[in-house]
Amino acid sequence: MRERMPGKMHQDETRCKAVILTTHFNGWHGIYFKLNSNNMPTKTKQKEKTKNIVALTGDQAASEAMRQIDPDVVAAYPITPQTEIVMNFSQFVDDGKVSTEMIHVESEHSAMSACVGSAVSGARTMTATSANGLALMWEIVYIAASTRLPIVMPVVNRALSAPINIHCDHSDSMGARDSGWIQIYCENAQEVYENVIVAVKVAEHKKILLPVMVCQDGFITSHGVEGIEIFPDDKVKKFIGEYKLEHTLIDVDNPVTYGPLDLQDFYFEHKRQQSEAMKNAITTIPEVLAEFNRTFGKSHDLIEEYRLNDAQIGIVALSSTVGTTKTVVDELRKEGLKVGLLKPRFFRPFPKERITKALAGLKAVAVLDRSESFSNEGGPLFTEIKAALYESAKRPLVTNYIYGLGGRDIFPEDIKKVYKDLEDIKKNGKVGSLVNYLGVRD
Amino acid sequence: MAKKGWKDIPIGGLIEEAGTAKEYKTGSWRTFRPVIDKAKCINCLQCWMHCPDSCIKVKDSKMEGFDYDYCKGCGICASVCPVKCIKMKPDVKQ
Amino acid sequence: MKDLLEIRWHGRGGQGAKTAAQFLAEAALELGKYIQAFPEYGPERAGAPIRSYTRISDKPINIHSPVTNPDVVAVVDPTLLDTIDVTNGLGDDGILVVNTHEDVAAIRKKTNFKKGKVAVCNATKISLEILKIPMPNTPMLGALLKVRNIVPIENLENEVKKKFLKKIGQEKTDGNIKAIRRAHKEVKIG
Numbered sequence: 001m002r003e004r005m006p007g008k009m010h011q012d013e014t015r016c017k018a019v020i021l022t023t024h025f026n027g028w029h030g031i032y033f034k035l036n037s038n039n040m041p042t043k044t045k046q047k048e049k050t051k052n053i054v055a056l057t058g059d060q061a062a063s064e065a066m067r068q069i070d071p072d073v074v075a076a077y078p079i080t081p082q083t084e085i086v087m088n089f090s091q092f093v094d095d096g097k098v099s100t101e102m103i104h105v106e107s108e109h110s111a112m113s114a115c116v117g118s119a120v121s122g123a124r125t126m127t128a129t130s131a132n133g134l135a136l137m138w139e140i141v142y143i144a145a146s147t148r149l150p151i152v153m154p155v156v157n158r159a160l161s162a163p164i165n166i167h168c169d170h171s172d173s174m175g176a177r178d179s180g181w182i183q184i185y186c187e188n189a190q191e192v193y194e195n196v197i198v199a200v201k202v203a204e205h206k207k208i209l210l211p212v213m214v215c216q217d218g219f220i221t222s223h224g225v226e227g228i229e230i231f232p233d234d235k236v237k238k239f240i241g242e243y244k245l246e247h248t249l250i251d252v253d254n255p256v257t258y259g260p261l262d263l264q265d266f267y268f269e270h271k272r273q274q275s276e277a278m279k280n281a282i283t284t285i286p287e288v289l290a291e292f293n294r295t296f297g298k299s300h301d302l303i304e305e306y307r308l309n310d311a312q313i314g315i316v317a318l319s320s321t322v323g324t325t326k327t328v329v330d331e332l333r334k335e336g337l338k339v340g341l342l343k344p345r346f347f348r349p350f351p352k353e354r355i356t357k358a359l360a361g362l363k364a365v366a367v368l369d370r371s372e373s374f375s376n377e378g379g380p381l382f383t384e385i386k387a388a389l390y391e392s393a394k395r396p397l398v399t400n401y402i403y404g405l406g407g408r409d410i411f412p413e414d415i416k417k418v419y420k421d422l423e424d425i426k427k428n429g430k431v432g433s434l435v436n437y438l439g440v441r442d
Numbered sequence: 443m444a445k446k447g448w449k450d451i452p453i454g455g456l457i458e459e460a461g462t463a464k465e466y467k468t469g470s471w472r473t474f475r476p477v478i479d480k481a482k483c484i485n486c487l488q489c490w491m492h493c494p495d496s497c498i499k500v501k502d503s504k505m506e507g508f509d510y511d512y513c514k515g516c517g518i519c520a521s522v523c524p525v526k527c528i529k530m531k532p533d534v535k536q
Numbered sequence: 537m538k539d540l541l542e543i544r545w546h547g548r549g550g551q552g553a554k555t556a557a558q559f560l561a562e563a564a565l566e567l568g569k570y571i572q573a574f575p576e577y578g579p580e581r582a583g584a585p586i587r588s589y590t591r592i593s594d595k596p597i598n599i600h601s602p603v604t605n606p607d608v609v610a611v612v613d614p615t616l617l618d619t620i621d622v623t624n625g626l627g628d629d630g631i632l633v634v635n636t637h638e639d640v641a642a643i644r645k646k647t648n649f650k651k652g653k654v655a656v657c658n659a660t661k662i663s664l665e666i667l668k669i670p671m672p673n674t675p676m677l678g679a680l681l682k683v684r685n686i687v688p689i690e691n692l693e694n695e696v697k698k699k700f701l702k703k704i705g706q707e708k709t710d711g712n713i714k715a716i717r718r719a720h721k722e723v724k725i726g
């Protein structure tokens with residue numbers, strides 16, 4: 001099944017793995033031009049006849065959103081495959097296209113530390129990272145969330161070492177799922193661009209005040225070029241609005257303390273507040289998305305249902321695999337199979353009600369996890385969805401597929417196999433194997 | 443007084459006022475208290491320099507006494523005093 | 537024709553296969569098409585075999601996996617023919633474009649690609665003569681567009697101008713345009 005390239009190529013590739021990894025800058029900033037568009041929503045059609053479509057990679061899309069946001073401070077350290085975000089943004093700073101104070105730090109631990117310092121000073125603050133970089137900033141990742149600092153961080157998903165690997169899986173951000181950050185997973189570069197903008201508004205919302213990770217698939221999305229619709233600068237600026245922190249550390253006339261010792265007597269209360277903020281997030285994010293949709297003519301939601309209405313079997317997946325699965329759904333639908341797809345756009349907060357409702361009518365569901373949690377009970381997306389379904393009156397049979405670790409490609413054929421397995425589960429009324437490994441060599 | 447619950451405190455561990463440590467009188471921790479023999483004191487202010495809780499009262503460059511509201515009775519002042527004019531004596535609670 | 541046009545590029549790191557994939561996609565984007573262009577990254581270095589891909593469609597492109605059944609395969613480096621099955625997944629109505637000094641028959645024999653279209657063009661020679669460096673990617677685009685008119689060649693040239701002018705200057709940009717035109721003229725199709 002996986003024989004798409006002959007053996008000699010594999011040998012070549014294996015040989016190449018020994019060299020030092022570098023990231024190349026291709027030197028391509030997007031070229032801007034106007035394009036007549038036929039598929040604009042009718043509401044805005046009269047006002048705006050053209051869309052600004054630009055060829056950008058996922059990384060470039062993230063940095064383009066950052067340019068428009070023009071944060072007060074960016075403190076970041078480059079790491080493959082996030083490098084191009086930091087590189088592009090540094091160029092924007094040097095070219096005077098943003099007024100951001102850029103802090104080039106010596107490690108990710110320092111990057112997030114600088115972000116915390118900046119954020120308590122009331123500055124709109126951003127950074128970006130991947131994999132080992134996220135692991136290195138771990139301690140401060142928790143501090144950012146617990147101090148309730150609305151930092152926005154594009155995360156370009158990459159496998160964690162060892163063995164060393166620079167390609168996509170979700171083990172980095174999934175490991176941080178309990179850190180108190182909001183997590184958004186992007187299907188493509190367009191969503192990266194849009195979600196970075198949304199993230200600022202979500203993070204800074206008075207009822208939320210939590211940092212946000214905007215996750216995209218390393219290389220697959222981050223280095224793939226697509227046509228991206230870029231919104232006008234002023235419209236983005238107006239949407240995100242001004243950021244004003246009520247109590248800042250640099251307001252010497254009204255001195256405050258951030259990050260105090262907080263022991264048995266108050267720590268628990270502060271954690272309880274964090275839980276409440278996440279609960280607020282699940283009800284408030286749809287309001288922010290509604291405003292985004294109104295402003296930019298989009299249809300974002302906590303989840304996206306794809307041909308689920310009358311489906312009998314379905315797949316749940318995150319990020320770029322969703323797109324590939326959509327093409328398979330379309331193909332199988334043509335053959336008359338009632339298949340569907342569910343994409344959680346937000347993983348933190350976990351949109352439990354929406355997910356269980358969307359899956360209630362199905363007979364069998366496969367959850368695709370691009371990371372392993374080593375619980376022996378499946379990947380993180382699977383265990384959460386299974387737990388959510390426990391209280392559902394109507395619940396489908398569920399099974400888990402761990403796939404794509406370390407950038408192992410997932411092809412439509414792989415996804416077809418999952419739907420075929422689901423057909424069998426539907427027919428037999430029981431799940432054969434709870435946790436499966438898709439695309440690994442036996 | 444009952445401590446405030448999670449709904450009533452600032453988020454993220456923020457403390458909205460400065461100098462709130464002043465409200466916490468650590469003098470209650472003391473079992474020994476420093477006592478000075480002013481006749482022997484040479485006003486070198488070594489005690490003032492070393493006191494970790496800023497509890498040595500000084501006026502016009504002269505050692506004036508101790509701030510017993512915050513002095514924890516650690517004895518550093520007595521230890522560093524070059525003329526041994528500070529003695530640690532069992533604290534008598536009022 | 538199916539909705540989606542898929543092109544696979546074979547080259548070696550440094551020969552511009554990634555850039556070629558992107559030029560073509562962006563020229564199509566300007567015509568209002570939906571596009572994808574992406575390289576297959578290993579630990580890249582000059583000389584390592586790499587693949588890159590172009591997808592062009594009139595409809596939004598959802599798929600995010602490498603191209604396995606290309607409509608067109610472009611081989612930027614002839615030495616790859618000895619080590620890689622470049623026609624893997626290429627259908628009977630597929631197109632194979634190779635940078636080579638050999639003729640169509642020799643390439644058919646070497647690749648065992650019998651049914652589809654084969655085109656040959658000595659893109660390395662063209663770039664050496666015009667640009668004085670072996671950068672076969674732009675002439676390969678000229679050759680490819682002769683075999684299949686994916687975008688008008690003028691659109692491609694505009695794209696090359698836009699991208700190259702600032703980066704490599706007027707003279708080298710003109711050289712690339714010249715190389716594209718010459719390859720477009722010299723390509724042999726059989």
